[in-house]
Amino acid sequence: MTRMSDFNIRPKDLTDQEYFYGHKACAGCGATIAVRLALKVLGERTYSVLPANCMSAVSFIYPQMAFTTNAIISPFASTGAMLSGVAAGARALGIKDFQTVGFAGDGGTADIGFQALSGAIDRGDDIIYICYDNEAYMNTGIQKSGLTPYGTKTTTSPAGENLPGAVTHKKNMFEIVAAHGIAYAATASIGYPNDFLRKLNKAKSVRGPVYLHILASCPTGWGSKTELSVQLAKDAVDSGLWYLAEYENDEFKLNRNPKEFIPVEEYLYKQGRFKHLKEEDISVIIEHRDKKWEKMRKTWL
Amino acid sequence: MKSNLKFVSGDEAVALGVRLARPHVISAYPITPQTIVVERLADFVEDGSLKAEYMHVESEHSAMAAAMGVSSVGARAFTATSSQGLLHMAECVHYASGARFPIVMMNANRSIAVPWSIYGDQRDSLGLLDSGWIQVYVEDAQEALDMMIQAYKVAEHPEVMTPFMVNLDGFVLTHTYEPVEVPDQKQVDDFLPMYQSTNKMSMDEPKSLCFSTSPADNQEFKYMQHKAMEGSVDIIREVDAEFGQVFGRYYHGMTESYRCEDAEAVLMTLGSVTGTVRTVVDMLRAEGHKVGVFKIRYMRPFPQDEVKELGKLGSRVGVLEKNISFGNEGTVFTNVNSVFSTLEKRVESKNYVGGLGGRDITKEDIRGIFMDLLSKEPFTERVEFIGMGCDTNE
Incomplete structure (x- = not known):
């Protein structure tokens, strides 16, 4: 029987080859870490599909291309559909031993690209879909998406006298995707790279659709210090506001179950987007977190 | 074969x-x-x-x-x-x-x-x-x-x-x-x-x-x-x-011209209505009327050379299309006239809009169009909706 630990990758075993460099992303960008690591694991025989988002905007500026492997920008709503098309075309041409991976943001996944993602999973296509979640439409200037957490100040969910910022919680993408009966799905954080690397390695071996949802900090959109990007992505998990989990064969598994959470304030108040939060807003966030963890601890352990 | x-x-x-x-x-x-x-x-x-x-x-x-x-x-x-x-x-x-x-x-x-x-x-x-x-x-x-x-x-x-x-x-x-x-x-x-x-x-x-x-x-x-x-x-x-x-089947490239050479009136078409128009052309020819049909096959690229040559024949030209660009005219008509505008001699042209939402374009409709074109009377309107049924003012 294959154990999850069989998929562990030691950082020193990662290739020195860079497949994604020379891009124009902001300093401290979490998404670029996710893309860079993913390609190091998936290897050079990889087709990448990126919809209109930060990662495509910073890396396909003619004539300077930041991907050394095959890559294409899809229409915003079309990551899932184009991934399927690329995989089907390559298969039909008899191309062997390749990976097809999508890198879509939170809006491109939970909002406009949701339908095409659902279609791709439904077809059972052999693709890997990576949602890098920086919790708002960052490329267009920090607007609220379906994955923006409660209480986030964005340019379309202002915080003021009447509103605490975003008034809805994050759409539950991981479980929605799992409900398709997908071959493999997992959440991750750039703050826990070993866990992410293992999940990528696992994804590579899975036949059928894979969905990886990785929390990726964004200093520009989060109003945080660039040097804190990795720390914040770790704090999100340690405070219980994000979680590391997997879904396979109709079963959920919680990969990290902290005995005690660090105080959410420690995570939230390091970010400009949450600076305005009042005590009652923090209570709403904690209550929502605890409900989620109660369920996960009951059924995912 | x-x-x-x-x-x-x-x-x-x-x-x-x-x-x-x-x-x-x-x-x-x-x-x-x-x-x-x-x-x-x-x-x-x-x-x-x-x-x-x-x-x-x-x-x-x-x-x-x-x-x-x-x-x-x-x-x-x-x-x-x-x-x-x-x-x-x-x-x-x-x-x-x-x-x-x-x-x-x-x-x-x-x-x-x-x-x-x-x-x-x-x-x-x-x-x-x-x-x-x-x-x-x-x-x-x-x-x-x-x-x-x-x-x-x-x-x-x-x-x-x-x-x-x-x-x-x-x-x-x-x-x-x-x-x-x-x-x-x-x-x-x-x-x-x-x-x-x-x-x-x-x-x-x-x-x-x-x-x-x-x-x-x-x-x-x-x-x-x-x-x-x-x-x-x-x-x-x-x-x-x-x-x-x-x-063994040739479609004449960008357009297909039928009995246009000596025609006094030519109707331009797009798609399946061409067959009906061709039949009416034969009927009218048998009655002694000099009419022809010009089938536009390609809208893009637009058949500029062919349309220009047609324009030089001196016939009155109707453009029949199942389309309207609201507030202006049919788009096929616009494209045709754009080519005609490059000719020295002005081509008299008129737009016939019909068949919208699947309405039949009948032989009688087409005969009526040809009679309008052959009348040599100045056109009273640039765009005419053909085959209108009910009174749209009500």
Whole structure:
């Protein structure tokens, strides 16, 4: 029987080859870490599909291309559909031993690209879909998406006298995707790279659709210090506001179950987007977190 | 040559043509009156007579996005749509031409809501004239089948590399049964070799496709696209001529002129109504009237040379179209007059708009148009809606 630990990758075993460099992303960008690591694991025989988002905007500026492997920008709503098309075309041409991976943001996944993602999973296509979640439409200037957490100040969910910022919680993408009966799905954080690397390695071996949802900090959109990007992505998990989990064969598994959470304030108040939060807003966030963890601890352990 | 006649609908003729063209992947989403195309192709893949991947997509937007994915690795893609579906995929329609993916798509011309109507007119595809796709409008099932084969040959030509839309009038063509000659697969394979391109992602030579440009470069890409489309006129003529030599059916390239040489009145048409107009032309000719019909096959690239030559004949010209650009005139009419405006002598022209939402255009309607054109009276209006029923003032 294959154990999850069989998929562990030691950082020193990662290739020195860079497949994604020379891009124009902001300093401290979490998404670029996710893309860079993913390609190091998936290897050079990889087709990448990126919809209109930060990662495509910073890396396909003619004539300077930041991907050394095959890559294409899809229409915003079309990551899932184009991934399927690329995989089907390559298969039909008899191309062997390749990976097809999508890198879509939170809006491109939970909002406009949701339908095409659902279609791709439904077809059972052999693709890997990576949602890098920086919790708002960052490329267009920090607007609220379906994955923006409660209480986030964005340019379309202002915080003021009447509103605490975003008034809805994050759409539950991981479980929605799992409900398709997908071959493999997992959440991750750039703050826990070993866990992410293992999940990528696992994804590579899975036949059928894979969905990886990785929390990726964004200093520009989060109003945080660039040097804190990795720390914040770790704090999100340690405070219980994000979680590391997997879904396979109709079963959920919680990969990290902290005995005690660090105080959410420690995570939230390091970010400009949450600076305005009042005590009652923090209570709403904690209550929502605890409900989620109660369920996960009951059924995912 | 061994005859292989089949009695099929326009949609089925399209499916037979697509099978002969051997696409690698078909991305399919159903919409009336296109459905039979994707149903038959599913049958062909199931029974093994077409070796292709059949991809069930969840929308037309995804149908075209998937087709672009297929084309991006150098494989041959096919999809089909109609009306609301074409508009739903509109973003991707532009995207495919900018990416220079030679995808072939069948479009069943159908009206656009609101009011809802599943019946035919040409407002769907004419609304996407500026999307950078080659657009041909066929007259019957045989032409539909043959154009599926020609379409790939033109689209994939290295100097063209432009997607190709084959338009069939909804129901009038898609659902009408006709005897159709089905070409021999071996002959089609010789005529249409497998797609070869460098405009693709490959493992030997990795590429970034569908990139962005700054204002410093964007216009040059659009210029190249424009020049390729203009240049496709010659390729379209060559491919049609070669098709005629191999298969014995020639469609006269960009347009087809019938009894126009000495005509005092010529009616220009698009699509299946041409057959009816041709019949009326013969009837009127028998009565001694000098009339002709000029079938526009391609709306993009536009047949500028042919329309110009027609304009020089001195006839009064009517343009009959199932389309209206609200607040102006029919778009076909606009395109025709734009060419006429380059001539020294003014061409008297009039726009006849009819057949919207599937209304029949009858022989009587067409006779009336010719009488109007032959009357030599100055036109009282530039645009006339023909076959009007109820009083629209109520």
